[in-house]
Amino acid sequence: MRKVGVIGAGMTLFRRRLQDTPKELCYESTKMALDSAGITLADVNMVVSGSAPDAFDGVHMKGEYYADGCGAYGRPYMRVFTGGGTGVFSTIAGWWHVASGLADVAVVVNEEKMSPCQPHAQSVFGHIWDPILDRPLKPNLVWIFAMEMNRYMTVHNVKKEDIALVAVKNKRNAVGHPCAQLADPNITVEDVMNSEVMAWPVNRLDISPPSDGASTVVLASEDFIRKRKVKDKAWISGVGWCIDSTMWTDRDLYFPEYVARAAKMAYKQARIDNPPKQIDFAEPYDPFDYKELHHMEGLLLAKKGEAPKLTKEGVTQRDGDLPTCPSGGLLGVGNPIAATMGIKIGELFWQLTGQAGKRQIPHEVHTGVAQAWGDLMQYGSVVVMRA
Amino acid sequence: MRVGIIGVGMTAFRPSTPEYSWKELMFEAASRAYADAGVNPRTDVQSFITCAEDYYEGFGIFDEFVPDQLGAALRPTCTVSGDGLQGLATAYMQVQSGILDVAAVEAHSKASDIVSLEGILEQGLDPIWNRPLGAHPYAFAGLEAQAYLRISKTPAKALAAVVSKNRRNALLNPLAAYGASVDEAQAAASPERFTPLRALDISDPADGAVVLVVASERAAKKAHANPVWIRGIGWGSDSPTLETRQFGDAWYAELAAQMAYKMAKIRRPATEVDVAEVDDRFSHKELQHLEALGFATAGEAGKHALRGDYGLEGKLPVNPSGGSLGCGNVFEATGLHRAAEVVLQLRGEAGRHQVDGAKVGVAQSWRFVPSASGAVAVLGVGK
Numbered sequence: 001m002r003k004v005g006v007i008g009a010g011m012t013l014f015r016r017r018l019q020d021t022p023k024e025l026c027y028e029s030t031k032m033a034l035d036s037a038g039i040t041l042a043d044v045n046m047v048v049s050g051s052a053p054d055a056f057d058g059v060h061m062k063g064e065y066y067a068d069g070c071g072a073y074g075r076p077y078m079r080v081f082t083g084g085g086t087g088v089f090s091t092i093a094g095w096w097h098v099a100s101g102l103a104d105v106a107v108v109v110n111e112e113k114m115s116p117c118q119p120h121a122q123s124v125f126g127h128i129w130d131p132i133l134d135r136p137l138k139p140n141l142v143w144i145f146a147m148e149m150n151r152y153m154t155v156h157n158v159k160k161e162d163i164a165l166v167a168v169k170n171k172r173n174a175v176g177h178p179c180a181q182l183a184d185p186n187i188t189v190e191d192v193m194n195s196e197v198m199a200w201p202v203n204r205l206d207i208s209p210p211s212d213g214a215s216t217v218v219l220a221s222e223d224f225i226r227k228r229k230v231k232d233k234a235w236i237s238g239v240g241w242c243i244d245s246t247m248w249t250d251r252d253l254y255f256p257e258y259v260a261r262a263a264k265m266a267y268k269q270a271r272i273d274n275p276p277k278q279i280d281f282a283e284p285y286d287p288f289d290y291k292e293l294h295h296m297e298g299l300l301l302a303k304k305g306e307a308p309k310l311t312k313e314g315v316t317q318r319d320g321d322l323p324t325c326p327s328g329g330l331l332g333v334g335n336p337i338a339a340t341m342g343i344k345i346g347e348l349f350w351q352l353t354g355q356a357g358k359r360q361i362p363h364e365v366h367t368g369v370a371q372a373w374g375d376l377m378q379y380g381s382v383v384v385m386r387a
Numbered sequence: 388m389r390v391g392i393i394g395v396g397m398t399a400f401r402p403s404t405p406e407y408s409w410k411e412l413m414f415e416a417a418s419r420a421y422a423d424a425g426v427n428p429r430t431d432v433q434s435f436i437t438c439a440e441d442y443y444e445g446f447g448i449f450d451e452f453v454p455d456q457l458g459a460a461l462r463p464t465c466t467v468s469g470d471g472l473q474g475l476a477t478a479y480m481q482v483q484s485g486i487l488d489v490a491a492v493e494a495h496s497k498a499s500d501i502v503s504l505e506g507i508l509e510q511g512l513d514p515i516w517n518r519p520l521g522a523h524p525y526a527f528a529g530l531e532a533q534a535y536l537r538i539s540k541t542p543a544k545a546l547a548a549v550v551s552k553n554r555r556n557a558l559l560n561p562l563a564a565y566g567a568s569v570d571e572a573q574a575a576a577s578p579e580r581f582t583p584l585r586a587l588d589i590s591d592p593a594d595g596a597v598v599l600v601v602a603s604e605r606a607a608k609k610a611h612a613n614p615v616w617i618r619g620i621g622w623g624s625d626s627p628t629l630e631t632r633q634f635g636d637a638w639y640a641e642l643a644a645q646m647a648y649k650m651a652k653i654r655r656p657a658t659e660v661d662v663a664e665v666d667d668r669f670s671h672k673e674l675q676h677l678e679a680l681g682f683a684t685a686g687e688a689g690k691h692a693l694r695g696d697y698g699l700e701g702k703l704p705v706n707p708s709g710g711s712l713g714c715g716n717v718f719e720a721t722g723l724h725r726a727a728e729v730v731l732q733l734r735g736e737a738g739r740h741q742v743d744g745a746k747v748g749v750a751q752s753w754r755f756v757p758s759a760s761g762a763v764a765v766l767g768v769g770k
Binding site: 001054055060065066096101102124239240242258375 | 510513626638757
């Protein structure tokens, strides 16, 4: 198996960016990533892109539409799409482009532009349901996540205040992130608890904001890294991905089994048999605060029901034993679905190469794990990276 | 390590299938492919890949609806927002990387569920520069056909030859939706649509599903399969911007072919390839693609077509299945369907449209209007 490393990363501001076209967003993050890797587009063999619903941008086959912004003109170019899971999954697709030997250098570009949806991106989520069984109920995402959160709280007897700690931690962590949309150095648990109830038990500040943005990472083979003497690199040592049944009503929502299976696949490849001991920091997907806890358990970093305890004890703080979402996560930096790659894979790269600036974990870290989650509460994608 | 195709499953292609949902179409094709390969999806298949685009499917996130009917629940599964051959390339890369040995690739069309195809394709146009023009998206195929005929000095009657050949070939293919005994005069006299394209130059949509099972040499041996090897695979994209792309030739197909031929060590495709299944969703595309694939020099494909060189008994049989003009436009499944037909040819299992003694075949795809992206697979049997 060829060794593959991440050698550059870039991302745009996460904001409502109506004035920028999707092509321009892709260009901005890709230029930044190539510059950071010290290479030019001429060095790039293949381009992989990831983006979630086409309806956000309002363009059919949007991967084709923004291809030139990604540097895909005249190159092999492919888009992958696993809902929110795309945030980490596209890097896995980039990994097999290089690991297979077909490419020496591949760029992975994730883009999302949610602002064209008026009045709110939730209108697109009206079309993600089974047309016969679910759609007549007119569900929206906040409702079903409220169900999942409630199930998690009920099974493990978790208090809402303990979940709110995640939102507080991540929004405070985001203060050091130059792209952040909702950083808040002074936020407290009371602020989260007192924010507007969206669908009990979910309050407004339990949720990440919709955003526009793009992120790019540059992947290269070991040969290329050696030959070009690339200094800043982080190796991809394990990848895993898994989908659960479409029938979310048939599953027990208290535990994300699909994340656990994806994690086990990645850990096996990375030769990790004791994740809490062998993994130094984590970037789990945190579109809602309870999801970080849910995913820490899915990633086998905490026993079932014990992630809130770790959070309360400060283990997941940036200076704790298992820094979790040191980037500020989706809750703090923003949630342009697939483009969150910049705060998952990108953050792993920056932390492992000591380039995270104000967000740098104060102690030395060697191994990190990033994870994204998507579709109908059914998709897990996991990447393990090492310095 | 060699990578081969060990299972093929297809449904029939039909203008509409009110008796089946898209899930049932996928299930049927998958069941056939797994039985053909002799694999159990729950224990033997390690990766599932679906090729789909949200707008065609009518869903916000189509990937959600993939796993159950493929046997993929709680397994590694993903969607490629692309053509079926890009899905095949994904399976190839997964196996080549060494992470897994057996993958299933699925693509389908439930075009009969689409209320307004024009409306969907229009959403594929640049929202600022092109959409406000209000043109039917097929008008861009018409402009392209016009540019191709003019630059290559191809007579319009060559288009009629393509139509006649493919519709007649489809009569020999029991899975085809639109087989008909159409002659060149009828094709050339059909109503004008997007000049120079006439009604019969444009493939009609169809429903159907295709699944291929891909395996490493090691896994193929274990399954006692007789694989059709993926000798080369490539894909490429021209400019997505209508104003800056090449209209006369299919550069994306040339790029894809260069990549696939290099891998397959093919230097003279015109003599080394026995059968080709290429994208013919507009009749001029078949000619354009044949030139891009190196089967004819620029401007010569039309002459070969008029001489009958691409017929079932010709020098290079092209689209013996009937192509999309004969089988129907199955959108993202089109490329996978082309590959499945090549596999049947190389196995000698193509029935009445079998090409004698085919050992090497090429399948080629295009991502339909308004894209300029496509892929090529070189398949072969034996050593």
